[in-house]
Amino acid sequence: MFKTLKNDIPASIVVFxxxxxxxxxxxxxxxxEPITGLIAGIVGGIVVGAASGSNIGVSGPAAGLAVIVATAIASLGYENFLVAVVLGGVLQILFGVFKLGIIGYYFPSSVIKGMLTGIGVVIILKEIPYFFGLDKNPEGDFAFLQVDGENTLTELLKTINAIISGNFDHGATLIAIVAMAILLLWSNVLSKKGKIFQLIQGPLVVVVLGIIFYLLTIDTNLELTKDHLVAVPVPDDLSGLKDLLTFPNFSAITNPEVLIAAxxxxxxxxxxxxxxVEATDKLDPNKNVTPTNRELFAQGSGNIVSGLIGGLPVTQVxxxxSANIQSGGRSKASAIIHGFLLLISIIAIPHILNLIPLSVLAAILFIVGYKLAKPSTFRAMYKGGWMQFVPFIITVLGIVFLDLLKGIGLGLAVGIFVVLYRSFQNSHFLHKEGEDVDDGRIKMTLAEEVTFFNKGAILKELDRIPENSYLELDVMKTRYLxxxxxxxxxxxxxxARERNIDIKIISERGIVENPDSFIEFFKLKKKGE
Known part of the structure; x- marks a missing residue:
């Protein structure tokens, strides 16, 4: 881990x-409260980062849980909700102990790629208003329906109308454009010119530039209002940090609603x-494979700690x-350092952090979003055929217009349908012997595994066999019937007797042509013999 600090430290700053x-x-x-998300981010970096087996995964509060969390807080109260977070962490540890980490491997790659692309699209769409200094909603709101009653599309329409009419924040837009230009120059040109440009990352440069811009434009026409700056809670002193923490009410541990929420x-x-984890491993340039059961243990440990000190639940995000990977992170040190940076920022420099323009952060996230949702990804999935493209695009649209988990659920449902359709197609192979010879000879070859999903296809083909035919049923390769x-x-x-159809069964046991032997043959098949 320490051998790669030259890569991990710059990456951790970007992730921060x-x-x-x-x-x-x-x-x-x-x-x-805002502090609860920061606590979760700190725990996700330090606790989960240290316990995880992932080299490049970063954990923290997740947008995909926001609706569930908001509902639980509203019905339980925050102290009782924290009990559910702790118990949820215990449950995750049990999942890891019972080795349930393999569940993620059963999701099709088209759905995983759709998840990555959908998140990239959402990031870009959500950051457009911030880029122009227009959206005063809480940053990081990734749901299609937003807290002010607007949605992604209405926010974009308002942004477009404001740009056309000139009613946007010129200062926020100016520094965002400059930041975007520097980021593109840094990644495409300067990073190839010398090691100094690899050590000092472009996002750090544009953040410092954004602070300088804000300070220099105070009392000018380009001055940014407080609504367009980062807002970190500021404690009065070190002892004031304790006052920002909330602790769980364990007397509610027997409350059925708490147990359901947990x-x-x-x-x-x-x-x-x-x-x-599955998506991150696909992005990892070194193709490391994260031990999923250990990851569940790490996440459970993080949620226990986060719940005990007043934080939101954490997941790998x-x-x-992806920001960590694209910024050159090589080991878990980058995730751990980013957690310490969040902690230090609350203690030491909250006032400085509150000088960072949100439009600069939007420019950084534009680059992250584009790398996740490149046009080349859409082209590659389209060329892969409809069985790849349809689950992919459904997942993307579901994430953009609903939320992360619903989008994944829709993509998975379509993926299952594709599997069933392919199973329907591949259950058997049927053809007549000789295209030009009408002697009634038909051969049906069954697949290696034939399940109840294939009932419709096989019934259809058997019903189509004309009277006075000769059916050769080949089950040589069939391992499961x-x-x-x-x-x-x-x-x-x-x-077949009524329709005067003769049947010959070809199997590993030999050839069965006597109709009286068919039933005995099928009985053996039922026993798996």
């Missing part, structure tokens, strides 16, 4: 500046983490993880 507004925004979107948080946080399919074949064996 990406995580800071997200921690604040997700806490407000969840109906909680189960929901533990389950959804685990699922979101496992999906992010793809926005921060569902009972439902065996029953269909048994019924067909009886019907």
């Amino acid at each position: 500046f990406v995580a800071l507004p997200l921690c604040l925004g997700i806490s407000v979107a969840s109906g909680a 189960f929901t948080i533990g389950l959804v946080a685990s699922l979101e983490t496992l999906l992010c 793809i926005v921060r993880s 569902d009972n439902d399919i065996i029953e269909i074949l048994e019924d067909f064996a009886f019907k």
Whole structure:
């Protein structure tokens, strides 16, 4: 871990500046105080980062849990909600102990890529108003429906109308454009010119530039209002930090509503983490594989600690993880350092952080979003055929217009449909012997595994076999034959006599041509023999 600090320290600074507004925004979107999101970010960096087996994953409060968290806080109260967070962490540890971390591997790659692309699109769309200094909503609000009753599209329309009419914040827009230009210059040109430009990352430069711009434009036409700056809670002194913490009310541990909330948080946080682990491993240039059961243990430990000191629940988060990867992070040190930077920022420099323009952070997130949602990804998925493209695009649209978990759920549902359709297609192979010879000889070859999903296709083909035919049923390669399919074949064996259809079964045991032997053959198949 220490050998890669030259890569991890600059990456941790970038992740810190990406995580800071997200921690604040997700806490407000969840109906909680801003400090609760920062606590979760600190715990996600230090505690989860240290316990995790992922080299480049970064954890913190997740937008995908915001609706669940907001509902639980409203019904339980914050102290009782914290009990649910702690119990949810215990549940995650149990998931890890019972080795349930493999669940994430059962999601199709098209859905995982759709999740990454959808998050990239959402980041870009959500940051456009901030880029022009127009949206005064809490930063980091990633839901389609926003806290002020607007939605993503109406916010964009308002932004476009404001730009056309000239009613946007000229100072915020100017520094955002300059920041974007520097970021593109830094990544595409300067980073290839010398090691100094690799050590000092472009996002750090534009953040410092943004602070300088704000200070120099005070009392001018370009001055930024407080609404367009980062808002970190400022304690009066070190002892005041304790006053920002909230502790769980464990007397509510037997409350059924608390237990239901705990189960929901533990389950959804685990699922979101496992999906992010799968996606992050795909982005990792070194192709490391994260031990998923250990990750569940790490996330559970983080949620226990976060709940005990008043923080929101944590998961591994793809926005921060992808920013870490794209900024050159190589080991878990970058995640841990970013957690300490969040802690130090609250203690030492909250006033300085509150000078950072949100439009500068929007420029940084534009780059992150574009790298996740490149046009080349859409082209590659389209060329992969409809069975890849449809689950992919449904996942993207679901994430953009609903939320992360609903989008993934829709993509998975479509992916399952595709699997069933392909299973329907590939259950058997049927053809007549000789295209030009009408001698009634038909051969049906069954697939290696034939399940009840294939009932419709096989029934259809058997019903189409004309009378006075000769059917050769090849099950040589069939390793699993569902009972439902065996029953269909048994019924067909009886019907075949009435339709004067002769049947020959070819199997590893030999050839069965005697109709009286078919039933015995199928009985053996039912036993798996």
